[in-house]
Amino acid sequence: MKRFMDENFLLTNNTAEKLYHHYAKDMPIFDFHCHLNPREIAENKRYENITEVWLGGDHYKWRAMRANGVSEYFITGDAPAKEKFMKWAETLPQCIGNPLYHWTHQELKTYFGIDKLLSPATAEEIWETANALLQDDAFTAQGLIKRSNVKVLCTTDDPADSLEYHIELAKDTSFPVKVLPAFRPDKSFNIEKAGFAEWIKKIETVTEQEISSLPALFTALQLRIDFFHTAGCRISDHALDPIVFEAATEQEVDAILRKALLGGALNELEIRKYKTCIMLFLGKQYARLGWVMQLHIGTIRNNSTRMMRTLGPDTGFDAAADYIFAEALSKFLDKLDMTNELPKTILYCLNPRDYEVLATIGGCFQDGTVPGKIQLGSGWWYNDQKDGMLRQMTVLANIGLLSRFVGMLTDSRSFLSYTRHDYFRRLLCNLIGEWVEAGEAPHDMPLLGSMVQNICFINAQNYFGIDCN
Numbered sequence: 265m266k267r268f269m270d271e272n273f274l275l276t277n278n279t280a281e282k283l284y285h286h287y288a289k290d291m292p293i294f295d296f297h298c299h300l301n302p303r304e305i306a307e308n309k310r311y312e313n314i315t316e317v318w319l320g321g322d323h324y325k326w327r328a329m330r331a332n333g334v335s336e337y338f339i340t341g342d343a344p345a346k347e348k349f350m351k352w353a354e355t356l357p358q359c360i361g362n363p364l365y366h367w368t369h370q371e372l373k374t375y376f377g378i379d380k381l382l383s384p385a386t387a388e389e390i391w392e393t394a395n396a397l398l399q400d401d402a403f404t405a406q407g408l409i410k411r412s413n414v415k416v417l418c419t420t421d422d423p424a425d426s427l428e429y430h431i432e433l434a435k436d437t438s439f440p441v442k443v444l445p446a447f448r449p450d451k452s453f454n455i456e457k458a459g460f461a462e463w464i465k466k467i468e469t470v471t472e473q474e475i476s477s478l479p480a481l482f483t484a485l486q487l488r489i490d491f492f493h494t495a496g497c498r499i500s501d502h503a504l505d506p507i508v509f510e511a512a513t514e515q516e517v518d519a520i521l522r523k524a525l526l527g528g529a530l531n532e533l534e535i536r537k538y539k540t541c542i543m544l545f546l547g548k549q550y551a552r553l554g555w556v557m558q559l560h561i562g563t564i565r566n567n568s569t570r571m572m573r574t575l576g577p578d579t580g581f582d583a584a585a586d587y588i589f590a591e592a593l594s595k596f597l598d599k600l601d602m603t604n605e606l607p608k609t610i611l612y613c614l615n616p617r618d619y620e621v622l623a624t625i626g627g628c629f630q631d632g633t634v635p636g637k638i639q640l641g642s643g644w645w646y647n648d649q650k651d652g653m654l655r656q657m658t659v660l661a662n663i664g665l666l667s668r669f670v671g672m673l674t675d676s677r678s679f680l681s682y683t684r685h686d687y688f689r690r691l692l693c694n695l696i697g698e699w700v701e702a703g704e705a706p707h708d709m710p711l712l713g714s715m716v717q718n719i720c721f722i723n724a725q726n727y728f729g730i731d732c733n
């Protein structure tokens with residue numbers, strides 16, 4: 265029997281152990297999609313206690329606590345920080361089998377050097393030890409990022425954002441990590457959602473232009489894209505719930521936008537036409553600048569109306585959807601490809617049922633210009649666990665080129681989540697190791713070692729075209 269989470273955690277064969285320890289473990293991190301707060305990084309936030317850094321925004325943990333019968337008062341409510349931590353400590357022993365059980369202990373060990381298992385019996389001691397350590401410079405926002413060997417991290421930012429913290433960080437020579445914005449224009453195409461008119465007002469303010477027509481909106485978006493580019497942005501990100509494709513002329517879409525801006529109600533067809541037109545415009549802009557376009561597909565968000573009313577979005581009430589989207593996705597990529605304006609693209613889906621759909625459609629638009637131009641993104645969100653990551657890598661290996669994969673990202677709101685890369689690397693090495701041990705891949709360590717290092721970091725560096733030195 266193996267010891268729980270020892271140095272060969274998740275590594276079940278000799279080749280995997282060698283690949284992980286010799287090639288993967290010490291590779292730097294390129295975190296191309298996360299939800300860290302750039303202000304906390306720029307201000308080098310110091311955390312008062314482990315509740316703040318650990319449970320502050322992590323809706324994975326919140327869901328587990330709810331599932332364990334913990335009342336909202338101790339999760340997102342006003343309970344004192346220590347009581348919230350105690351509730352997490354009560355919940356964790358119930359999480360065996362869930363990645364949270366592993367991540368939590370990886371984080372305790374990697375950052376705090378704590379080997380004990382968190383439970384009500386150890387909670388008091390861990391609370392004291394961790395909180396004392398948090399006062400050290402190694403535990404500030406910047407300290408944690410540096411210790412995690414991160415070279416680049418990309419936050420998620422609205423087009424109206426001033427990017428003041430990114431700009432400030434770029435000037436700060438004492439912090440060597442590149443903190444870059446990622447362009448997330450969901451609000452520009454979610455014309456049917458509450459908040460669209462307010463968002464247009466914000467963009468009018470930051471671009472100092474009135475937006476009363478489609479050409480004016482295009483100009484404003486282009487200005488913001490160029491501004492983001494100047495601030496180092498090379499990546500965009502979209503939540504498409506679901507992706508749609510409905511061809512329309514710009515005149516038609518102009519009329520639809522004008523109608524919406526005057527407060528008119530749009531029908532389904534109009535909404536689809538508008539969204540398609542905006543996404544095509546954006547895709548072309550990304551291609552123009554050599555950016556990467558990330559498409560996150562397949563969620564059904566804010567399922568609990570009651571909790572949406574009290575807590576708002578991104579609080580743990582989203583699920584995998586079962587949308588039918590293959591044709592729309594294919595037509596969207598094809599339309600851009602026809603005029604050679606398809607940017608590098610990463611496709612993610614929250615429903616792992618659809619990985620083959622993404623991988624096979626993506627394969628139709630590889631155009632020989634960039635290795636792995638169209639990527640099947642790593643297991644996203646509920647899929648960034650053992651089975652989900654293995655499934656994503658297996659589908660990619662079967663249908664595309666695993667060797668060209670840009671690898672893992674954290675997608676997290678917590679500065680302690682970098683251990684997820686370690687989790688991913690172990691699984692990657694184990695998968696390849698299993699192939700070797702079964703005689704399905706050659707025992708060529710330099711070849712496999714370089715494949716592993718490419719997937720851990722080098723592919724991402726080349727693909728995103730960001731200098732990491």
Ligand SMILES: O=C[C@H](O)[C@@H](O)[C@@H](O)[C@H](O)C(=O)O
Pocket residue numbers: 299420503560578645675676677
């Ligand atoms: O891990 C989960 C995530 O952070 C999740 O909250 C995000 O992926 C977010 O919904 C997004 O759309 O970018």
